[in-house]
Amino acid sequence: MTIAMDEILQTIRMVQMENLDIRTVTMGISLRDCADSDFGKMQQNVFNKITTYAKDLTKVAEETEKEFGVPIINKRISITPIAEILGNATVEQTVELAKTLDLAAKQLGVDFIGGFSALVHKGFSKGDETLLKALPEALSVTERVCASVSVATTRTGINMDAVRQLGYVIKEAAERTKDQNGIACAKLVVFCNPVEDNPFMAGAFHGAGEGEAVINVGVSGPGVVLNALKKHPQADLGEVSDIIKKTAFKITRAGELIGRVVAKRLGIPFGIMDLSLAPTNALNDSVAEILEEIGLERVGTHGTIAALALMNDAVKKGGAMASSYVGGLSGAFIPVSEDNGMIRGIIDGALTLSKLEAMTCVCSVGLDMIAITGDVSPATLSAMIADEAAIGMINKKTTAVRVIPVPGKQEGEIVEFGGLLGRAPVMGVNPFSSQNMINRGGRIPAPLQALIN
């Protein structure tokens, strides 16, 4: 069937003026066969496997983006949670392994490699303990290695010992990179109910149920949704949902096509499409501005959660219709530092940390890329994680915490992280202590799955 001129123009406009892009093509690689009792050998195995499987990833992605005229912004790799292959490795060796991963990423020209991870939602294995101890140093001596830790799931409850320890990990990672505003923390996500096929960073890892290698794709396009809504200022909310659905459908179809082409050319199975709306600091490429377009004077005011819930659901519906294999996180991301509208909301006093927390009940992830005062205590960080984990656990959804306690910074100051990570106003935390609760440790039991009101 012939394509009409206005349809061709619409696609071109989406790409060239409204920031439609494929945010990431992420190759998942299993490293389980790299485990070896000899650490040097394991290190070599890991490096060889990654650089062999992904050797053409960047080249093929770049060719494909040219042929179809849709940019692929990031090429990334996710790997088996590294704690699973550590065995008896020491903390020092684990840091060395992080450096090896960093080197592999640089050699391949990929911007991030995710999976320096541990799944400890029920308890710690030997490798998990080693990884957690190595995290602060590993994140501060590498550039492209991303880490995540699963501390809770709906079926296991919350491992509060892990939550307590991560408060210290985040604090130390920030201190070790204090000259760069605590940037190491931007590469660490603490999860409840993590997904195994997420292509987005910093939380990507190649889960236990995944195959040898897979291509997962994350699309984006807040700008496209925003522009579509701008054409209908009088539409009622049912129509707003419909407009978002249709737009998400088109974005997802473009992403799936390109993901499948890349996968075919690399000879690797196509996994999933993650249709998350991920904002960037580019003009109008903001999730907050979509909420404001729906009718809020500033993001964070009353009505924000309703608007976000509507948008998140419409994105899922449009995307699910467009692709048979929707996975990953698939919803709206609300990272503060990467979204000009969120930044403005905070500066204007409309958006608070509590409201951001509440927003995570109805959207894709959690407290994301939020700068907080540098003097925050580890126990308060742990308590923030516990709150988010509880929201995820009870609501059977993924939640996460990626906060950066910026050393030496006070509430209201603006910090620059640079590049994709953007900039953020430093937010204050509740001054009252949560220390005694965190000190108790133990596990918060898994919740009832019936009697759910």
Add this chain to the structure above:
Amino acid sequence: MERRRAVVSVIGKDKVGIISKVTTILADNHMNILDISQTILQDFFTMMMIIDVTGNENLSNLRDQLNLVGEEMGLKINIQLEEIFQAMHRI
């Protein structure tokens, strides 16, 4: 051989000789034009062509030549495989 088609879109300020220059490049590259439509919208020249690129694995040479003419004449010229439009606008 699998049929491959691409869309060439030309957008910019109208002037003499746009179609001639663009089609000359296509002819020089032995590319057959299957469909062509053109309009002027508020002084802006807009042209879409569907061309047959079966058997041409690498379009980067053609893309470079089109970009060169685009820069010369102040036009934005894109060449994209047709499947992307099919995917986005047809179920």
